[in-house]
Each structure stands twice: as C-alpha cells, then as structure tokens.
C-alpha cells in the first residue's frame with residue numbers, strides 16, 4: 001500500500017542540519033495494524049507526516065498505492081489526503097472557533113457530502129468516542145483527552161482506507177484508550193482499514209500486527225506479532 | 228500545605244452549567260508525592276488549575292499555607308505563583324517565539340535573577356531533561372516529548388516548593404519518563420518539594436506516596452502508598 005524507499009528528512013536550523021530520518025526503507029501492506037515506537041525525538045512524528053503526505057522527504061521516494069507522490073499534482077495529493085488518509089495529530093490541531101460537531105463534520109463539508117448524511121455520520125462517531133454530552137463544546141471547553149477523541153473521530157469521518165495516528169491515546173486513561181483501540185481494531189479486521197500509529201504505551205503496542213522500532217532517525221528493528 | 232474545603236467548580240456553556248468539580252475536600256501535606264487519577268474528563272486539570280491558582284473555585288475555600296487565596300491581593304497571588312508554585316501544563320504553553328533556553332529562563336527574568344545565575348540554572352536544567360543538543364530550537368522545531376520536557380524544566384527553574392504537573396509524561400517513552408520521575412523523586416526526598424500530578428500511567432502512579440481517585444468531579448477514593 002505504502003512504500004518508503006531510502007527516505008531521508010532533514011530540518012534546517014540556522015546553519016545546522018538536523019537529520020531527523022536517515023535512509024528509511026519500509027513497506028506497509030494493506031490491512032496492517034502497524035505500530036512505530038521509539039524514544040522521544042527519534043523521528044516518529046516526522047515519519048508519520050511523510051506517510052500522511054503532510055510533509056515531503058528531503059531525499060528518497062514515497063509511493064502510495066504504486067503512485068510516486070513526488071510526481072502527483074497538488075490537487076491529486078490533496079484529494080488523496082482528504083479521501084483516503086485520515087490523520088490524527090500529536091497535538092490534535094482542532095479548529096478553535098468550531099464546536100466538536102463542526103470540527104468532526106469539517107472534512108465532509110470539504111468533500112461536499114449532503115447535510116443529512118453528514119449529521120448521521122458525525123452523530124455516529126461522536127457516540128463511538130463517548131462525547132455525546134459535549135456536542136456544543138469548543139476545543140478550549142474540553143479536557144485534553146476529550147480533544148484527542150475529537151481528533152480521532154474527525155480522522156474516521158471520511159471512511160479513509162488508511163489512518164495515520166500520532167500517539168492517539170497519550171491523553172487517555174486506560175479504559176477510554178482501550179475502547180478506542182477496540183473500535184480501530186474492528187475497522188481494521190472488518191473493513192480492512194490500514195492503521196499506522198506511533199505510541200509510547202506497551203498496552204497499545206499489543207494491538208499491533210507488526211512493530212517498527214525507530215531510534216535516532218533509523219529503523220533499528222522490525223518485530224512481527226500475532227494478529 | 229494546601230487545603231481544599233468544599234470546593235466546587237462550574238463552567239458556563241450557553242444556558243447549561245457543567246459541574247466539573249463538586250464538593251471537593253482535600254488536604255495536601257508538605258513533602259507529599261500525590262497522584263490524581265481518573266478517566267478522561269473527570270476533573271483532574273480543573274482541580275490542578277485551582278490548586279495552582281490559575282483559576283478560582285465557584286464555591287468553597289482554597290488555602291495555601293494557611294492563607295485563604297480568595298483574600299489575597301492579586302500581587303500576592305502572582306508572587307505565590309511565580310516563586311512558590313511550578314506548573315506543568317497538559318498542553319505545555321510554551322512561548323512560540325522563544326527558543327528553549329529563553330523559554331526555561333523566562334520565570335527567572337520575571338523575578339529579576341542576575342544573568343550569570345540564570346545561565347547556570349537554565350543550562351543545568353536543560354542538561355537534566357536531556358535537551359542540551361536542542362538549545363536553539365523553538366517549540367515548533369521540537370518533538371512533542373521534547374516540548375513536554377521544556378515545560379518540565381521551566382517549572383523547576385525557580386526552585387519552587389510545590390510542583391503541579393498535569394500529565395507530565397504523557398508524551399514521553401518509558402525510559403525518558405522514568406528519568407524525569409527520578410529527578411522529581413530526588414527533589415521530593417532531598418529538598419522536600421511537594422509534587423501534585425495527574426497521570427493515566429500506572430508506572431507513574433508507582434512513584435506516588437498517595438493516590439487520589441477522581442470520577443465525575445468527585446473524589447471516589449484515597450489510597451495510601453509506601454513511599
């Protein structure tokens with residue numbers, strides 16, 4: 001589904017260059033539940049941003065379903081991001097002036113879904129993440145874990161075929177986190193949605209079919225797990 | 228050291244009232260390593276904000292070292308926050324235009340510490356949290372866990388007698404999180420700094436001398452632990 005070939009990512013900082021990712025080679029198959037783990041600062045967010053087409057590599061090739069992303073037009077790439085890829089950001093990136101219904105609904109407005117279908121879909125997702133009592137709250141009127149759940153719901157709203165999640169349970173207690181992971185596992189097994197997520201939590205890693213260990217910008221280990 | 232007497236906190240949302248905390252009674256002794264745990268949305272951040280004088284209760288009394296905070300002048304309260312209480316926010320609240328040295332140094336500038344003493348103190352803390360190679364980075368040029376560590380270092384810079392930490396290891400891997408907790412434990416045991424922190428992580432709870440269980444805005448349980 002997704003292939004990274006000799007991918008590197010550098011950041012410029014004044015005169016210094018930070019080599020955040022170095023020569024990454026990784027193939028992700030459709031239907032995987034892939035976990036990326038490693039110490040703070042090792043490159044997980046950088047890698048997920050490249051996979052989600054939110055950022056471009058400094059060198060190397062990224063292919064999504066055989067298409068080389070570097071050769072896509074900006075429009076094709078935007079359609080890809082909107083339709084096929086759902087992204088959960090490490091710091092949520094919710095829209096401050098919209099309440100949680102409007103925040104989750106937003107991608108459906110962008111792809112022109114009809115109003116009644118939007119309401120049905122958004123209500124369903126708000127229910128799944130346990131936020132039905134908080135529909136009118138804006139992001140600054142929510143707890144940290146509630147904002148995280150809005151970001152999770154928003155990523156699912158367009159029925160994407162791939163979800164990329166950056167530490168999706170960092171602000172959730174064990175019980176709430178588990179119920180979210182059960183939803184994701186179900187989508188993965190029943191609808192073959194591919195999940196690629198970073199996490200620091202060993203309980204979350206248990207759900208993965210494969211674990212990629214990252215350290216200082218390089219893949220140090222692959223680990224296959226029972227599904 | 229800190230006492231909450233029948234404290235309640237309501238939020239107004241349009242016509243609805245959210246009772247985030249209801250009749251909280253809690254005494255915190257000097258030198259405690261107190262953990263507050265509970266499901267997402269149960270009121271941990273709300274409680275920590277009241278304890279840290281970042282917010283005021285709707286009803287009830289909060290006392291800090293015998294002084295009723297409601298009767299303090301704004302100046303006295305600001306001095307308290309600056310000098311005695313270190314706060315680590317759930318979403319860090321770093322200053323975007325300052326690099327990490329300047330971010331950590333900021334409270335020392337506010338209380339007019341001499342420049343050479345500032346440099347000594349900030350360099351020491353940057354070293355403790357493992358960010359010496361990132362001194363010139365601004366917050367948006369850091370990983371999530373690196374930003375969390377800047378927030379942690381900043382809270383320690385004024386040698387406060389109380390540290391209030393809202394999920395201080397949520398974005399840290401197990402190893403980095405442990406090293407930070409060891410630093411806090413050492414400060415607690417050697418310098419009698421009081422720590423009050425919320426967490427979802429059972430490994431972090433292990434460090435606590437007492438655990439307060441919160442659920443739906445009320446204290447459901449107290450649990451004493453071996454130090």
Ligand SMILES: Nc1ncnc2c1ncn2[C@@H]1O[C@H](COP(=O)(O)OP(=O)(O)OP(=O)(O)O)[C@@H](O)[C@H]1O
Pocket residue numbers: 134137140141142143144145146171172173238239240245247265266267268269270271272273274317
């Ligand atoms: N400004 C606000 N207006 C209305 N409701 C609010 C506001 N801030 C918080 N709340 C609500 O108060 C409740 C408690 O929030 P709080 O942030 O204290 O939870 P928490 O225990 O820290 O959760 P988490 O573990 O998810 O961080 C939540 O249900 C939240 O929606």
Ligand SMILES: Nc1ncnc2c1ncn2[C@@H]1O[C@H](COP(=O)(O)OP(=O)(O)OP(=O)(O)O)[C@@H](O)[C@H]1O
Pocket residue numbers: 011012013018020038039040041042043044045046047090361364367368369370371372373398399400
């Ligand atoms: N814009 C930037 N400019 C310079 N360096 C950056 C920038 N963004 C990230 N970095 C650096 O790149 C490295 C990788 O960052 P990344 O955010 O991918 O780490 P991470 O594995 O997600 O960490 P965490 O677990 O703390 O979230 C870090 O050392 C970080 O300081």
Ligand SMILES: [Mg+2]
Pocket residue numbers: 044045046090166370371372
């Ligand atoms: Mg990250």
Ligand SMILES: [Mg+2]
Pocket residue numbers: 143144145271272273317393
């Ligand atoms: Mg909170």
